[in-house]
Amino acid sequence: MKVALACILFLSGCAGPQSALDANGPSALALENLIFLFVAVCGIVFVLVMGVMTWALLRRATRPPGGLQTERSMGRVVAGAVVATFAVITFLTAASFYATASLDRAKANPAMIVVRGQQWWWQFTYLDANPAKTFQTANELHIPVGADVRLRLEASDVIHSFWVPNLTGKQDLVPGRENALTLHASRPGVYRGQCAEFCGLQHSHMALLVVAEAPEDYARWLEAQRGAAAAPVDGDAAAGKLVFMSKPCAACHTIRGTEASGTTGPDLTHVGSRSTIGAGLLENTRGSVAAWIADPQTLKPGNNMPLVPVTSEELRQLSAYMRELQ
Incomplete structure (x- = not known):
C-alpha cells in the first residue's frame, strides 16, 4: 500500500526530495502515519461496501422480493451502517486532531x-x-x-x-x-x-x-x-562593491559591515554562501547572479526588484562581488 501511495504522489509531483512520505522528523512521521491510516481505513471501507453491494445484487437476482421481514432486516442493516460510519469518522477525526497537535511541539520554548x-x-x-x-x-x-x-x-x-x-x-x-x-x-x-x-x-x-x-x-x-561581510580581495569584486554602493542596490539591501542598510529586499551579507537565488528559482552561480541583476523581471515577473541600469562591465563586477559574500 505504501508503494502504491508513493507512486500516486510521485505522479502528482509530490515525491522525490520533497515528500511527505519520507519523514525525517517527529511531526512529519505523525502525519505520514496519519496518511497511511486514512488510506487503510478508507480502503477497508471501500472493500466492504463493494462486497455488500455485490452480495445484495446477487441475492436479489436469485431470490424474489421479500415482505415486511425483509424491510425490517434492511432497516437494521442501514442503521448499522450509519452507526459504523459515525464511529469511523469519529475515530479518524480524533487521529487527525492528535497528529495535527504534534506540529506545535515544545510550546513552552521561546521562538528562536x-x-x-x-x-x-x-x-x-x-x-x-x-x-x-x-x-x-x-x-x-x-x-x-x-x-x-x-x-x-x-x-x-x-x-x-x-x-x-x-x-x-x-x-x-x-x-x-x-x-x-x-x-x-x-x-x-x-x-x-x-x-x-x-x-x-x-x-x-x-x-x-x-x-x-x-x-x-x-x-x-x-x-x-x-559576522560582517568580508572585504573583497578580487579586483572585480572590489570594483563591484563600489558599483553596489553607488547604485540603488544599497537602498534596498543590507550588507553588514558596509553602508548598505536597506530593508526592502533580502539581506545580502553572506548571499554567496546560499545554494540558490530568487527563492529557489536559480542555482547560485556567478552567471545566475548576473542574469538576475540584468533583468529580474524577466526571470521572475512581478517581484519587487526594479531593473537597475548597469553596463556589461559593471554587471561583471557586481556578480563577482555577490559571489565573494560568503
Whole structure:
C-alpha cells in the first residue's frame, strides 16, 4: 500500500526530495502515519461496501422480493451502517486532531527564528538574547539535528503558508497575526520546502531549503553568519562593491559591515554562501547572479526588484562581488 501511495504522489509531483512520505522528523512521521491510516481505513471501507453491494445484487437476482421481514432486516442493516460510519469518522477525526497537535511541539520554548513570508521570498531572523548577535538571512534555513527549533511565523503582505513536507506539516503566515511551528530534523540533510498558500503571481517560485546539520556544524555556521561581510580581495569584486554602493542596490539591501542598510529586499551579507537565488528559482552561480541583476523581471515577473541600469562591465563586477559574500 505504501508503494502504491508513493507512486500516486510521485505522479502528482509530490515525491522525490520533497515528500511527505519520507519523514525525517517527529511531526512529519505523525502525519505520514496519519496518511497511511486514512488510506487503510478508507480502503477497508471501500472493500466492504463493494462486497455488500455485490452480495445484495446477487441475492436479489436469485431470490424474489421479500415482505415486511425483509424491510425490517434492511432497516437494521442501514442503521448499522450509519452507526459504523459515525464511529469511523469519529475515530479518524480524533487521529487527525492528535497528529495535527504534534506540529506545535515544545510550546513552552521561546521562538528562536522568525520566519517572515514576503512576495515572493522568505526572510529568516535568528534571534539572540544579545541583540548584536541577531542576524537575518533569506530562503535558506539552517537548523541543528536532533533539537526542537521553534519558529515564529509572520507575513508582510498576504497570507503565505510554510511547508516542509519531510519535516512537518503546513502552517499559515497571516498578516497582523503570529503563528508558531516547531521544526525537528532526525537526521542531517537538505529538505526542500515551499509556500503552500496561493500568494500571487510568483507563488510557485517561492521555495526554501532547510539545511539540517550536526550541532557543531550549525554552531560554526551561526558564528560565520553573525559576522560582517568580508572585504573583497578580487579586483572585480572590489570594483563591484563600489558599483553596489553607488547604485540603488544599497537602498534596498543590507550588507553588514558596509553602508548598505536597506530593508526592502533580502539581506545580502553572506548571499554567496546560499545554494540558490530568487527563492529557489536559480542555482547560485556567478552567471545566475548576473542574469538576475540584468533583468529580474524577466526571470521572475512581478517581484519587487526594479531593473537597475548597469553596463556589461559593471554587471561583471557586481556578480563577482555577490559571489565573494560568503
